[in-house]
Amino acid sequence: MAKQAPVKKNETVTIRFEDLTHEGNGVGKIEGYPLFVPYGLPGEEAIVKVVKVNKNFGFGKLLEVKNPSPERVEPPCDVFYKCGGCQIQHMSYNLQLSMKQQQVKNVMRKIAHLEHVPVHPTIGMEDPWRYRNKVAIPVGEKDGELITGFYQMRSHQIIEDMDTCIVQEDLNDRMVEAVRRIAGRVGIEAYDEKSHTGVLRHIMVRTGQETKETMVVIITRTKELPHAKEFIRELTETYPNVKSIIHNINPARTNVILGEKTKVLWGQEYIYDSIGSIRFAISAKSFYQVNPTQTKRLYEKALEYAAIGEEDTVIDAYCGIGTISLFLAQKAKKVYGVEVVPEAIEDARVNAKLNGMTNTEFEVGTAEEVMPRWKEEGLKPDVIVVDPPRKGCDEGLLNAMIEMGPKRIVYVSCNPSTLARDLRVLEDGGYETKEVQPVDMFPQSMHIESVVWLEKRLSN
Template sequence: MSFAVNKNEKIRVTIEDLTHDGAGVAKVEGYPLFIQGTLPGETVDIHVLKTLKKYGFAKLLNIVEPSSSRVTPPCHVFPTCGGCQLQHLSYESQLIQKRKSVRDVMDRIAKLPDVPVHEVKGMDDPWRYRNKSQIPFDTENDRVITGFYKARTHHIVDTDVCLIQTKEADELMTMLKYKLQQLGIETYDEHTHKGMLRHLIVRKARQTGQVMVVLVTRHRKFPQKDAVVELIQQQLPNVTSIMQNVNTANTNVIMGNEMITLYGADVIIDRIGDTEFEISARSFYQINPVQTEVLYQQALDYANLTGNETVVDAYCGIGTISLFLAKQAKEVYGVEIVPQAIEDAKRNAELNNITNTRFEAGPAEEIIPKWYAQGKQFDVLVVDPPRKGCDEKLLETILTYKPKKIVYVSCNPGTLARDLRILEDGGYRTKEVQPVDMFPHSSHVECVAWLELTYVAQQ
């Protein structure tokens, strides 16, 4: 099979676009090549690494003409670390590129070229925004290393600083890296399934300043446990919770099933707006607290509640969006497949003295029809699914019962566009899409879409 380019060929190309994961795209006689570290408009010299039937991969050798939007990344391990993909692109240009990526899938996948996609709502200060860090440990050449995984690998890029996580997380990972060997605590080796300390997890509540530290260990028995707890308290006087998570499995899943409280409470408290939430070690809670408020306010604006509506919140998690909605709705029904999350949601409703919510664990496509069978009628449906988008059966359920309005919160524009096409074919019309930048310097973008039922499709 012949290609426009050959493996190991060295050529000069112009970058035309970025992929969804931040790689530059060049085309040679229509054949796409993906090149990490390049930006649209740049002329670059590349080395072709691999050619497949429909596309290939190449390595950047030299930037001949840089983009005017190129900046010097402030992080010393970019781009080796896989945490960020776009630090070499100015933040203003990142927002433009993210809007373009949403516009592209609305046109190409959703077939909705006339639906407005607004400018991305970005951050005034797009650094130090992550309220949760999951930091792996390893030992290399008899030295403890910690940091973040190289892209698409489980090889740790050793660092003491991450500019998108909290300073508390930086301080703890650095301190532990240099103290573990002194204490004789071995780091976990996922190849041999030996060693003790697997991960450090740090969660910080932005509004209250409370910090939770989770030490993920291979055994329940934790040598030098008291010494480690004391070191953490000395390093972070504002720590309010220190937990041990026991993960005995030979797996790359971070946490196991057993939680042990080593110090303080087993939750921390944070606020979004004037709503308080208890956050446990396992709770799903949006990573960027500043932008979470922007995202949820956008969902609330699109719901446009008057106080008379009954709302269903599918994929409700610990009740974050549900409780926002409940303050302006008649009733809110939340459903989530994870039982522990539902218990958290009920507790969070009690914490805020909110009495017009009902939460139930189970698949949304089963629970929502049950509620309808009980005589409930829903005016507004809010969905906030995982990256894979809405479950096919849930979409079928929506098109069967047809709530008048849908607010779709999405962390993946591609699956959002796919689902919008299905809902459009079932009688809904997408009014507009608002992207929100939850993850500056990464290629990810979240969106909120507003849909209205306009007709009942023929069955």
């Protein structure tokens, strides 16, 4: 007979939090039965309402903290408990950094079975606010006025009293407010999700951190933007930092923000920004890191681990618009980049040209298909760098890397669990994990990036 949980749904209990989950929830136990509770911090005793009971664990709602942790802070965002975009503003920044380091350590032990590999303290930000250079925000209507705001947690209800987002660049905040105000004044109506009518779905703003150049992307259901001339004139006359106004058309009933078709309404197709000494052209659909300050630190660490010599050949798998490739090309003899998105490869070639780099070659395709062909053609990389999406590396790519046998692999990861899974495969394929460096790219959220250095084992 199955053992029954020691708590019931809707019961109120007193609990002491012992730990944190990888989602940032507090973990406490009742007679050995774990309860996961958002906003609970280790060491705190709290009164909790049980909201869900499963066989092996349950979920609770925090009602009252009896003895607050010294690491608990008052979230500076007015809508923190509604929004859900940031999950951990209630933690001190020191706790955020140590928790992220611990998260990486845990998966290295439990999934990769690498007990003794050093996981360094997380590289954090001096000022962990106002770091995001891109915002895409839904538009709605209330009492005949346009409103903008992120959706409330687990809903498609716009948070109406959201005047600012304190992890966004201040300029982005102000541009969203300006676009909403001008669009409303010239008579552009909001999209209605339920009836699939109306015009303006989202406002997207991208800002160059170094250049302060701004791109405004207007996402509509309709093929044309009503009152476009009036809108453009007022926006560009008032805000000289706007260098590009793009119209993206998304006629589908979908949660996906951008549609297939994009056209330049005014100004340039690209805005420009720099990370270190390298300049980047950024289009409406470019994947460009949202936190350039930390991106520079991440890439510097990747370069250090890659230890590239001037005669080395390097492959950058999942190269995107060439951000890492161009950093590597500063040191290498030749860099080959591969990426499945054709527009990203076009951007990568533009960026190589922009920086006068002739030692790069970019190809469209999946890394797991292109790399084995490169191997057959005789390409022998000294170093391979991978920066895969959250799902990690495809098995075919991991095998191709092992078969190509570079002396060094640098793995840049945005998901500790899939990183650890892939490291196990690479370890079994003859590579040794030397060091792991977590980097906090997204302060106030649970996301953590890591850079890992692997060396090929010498044959016995």
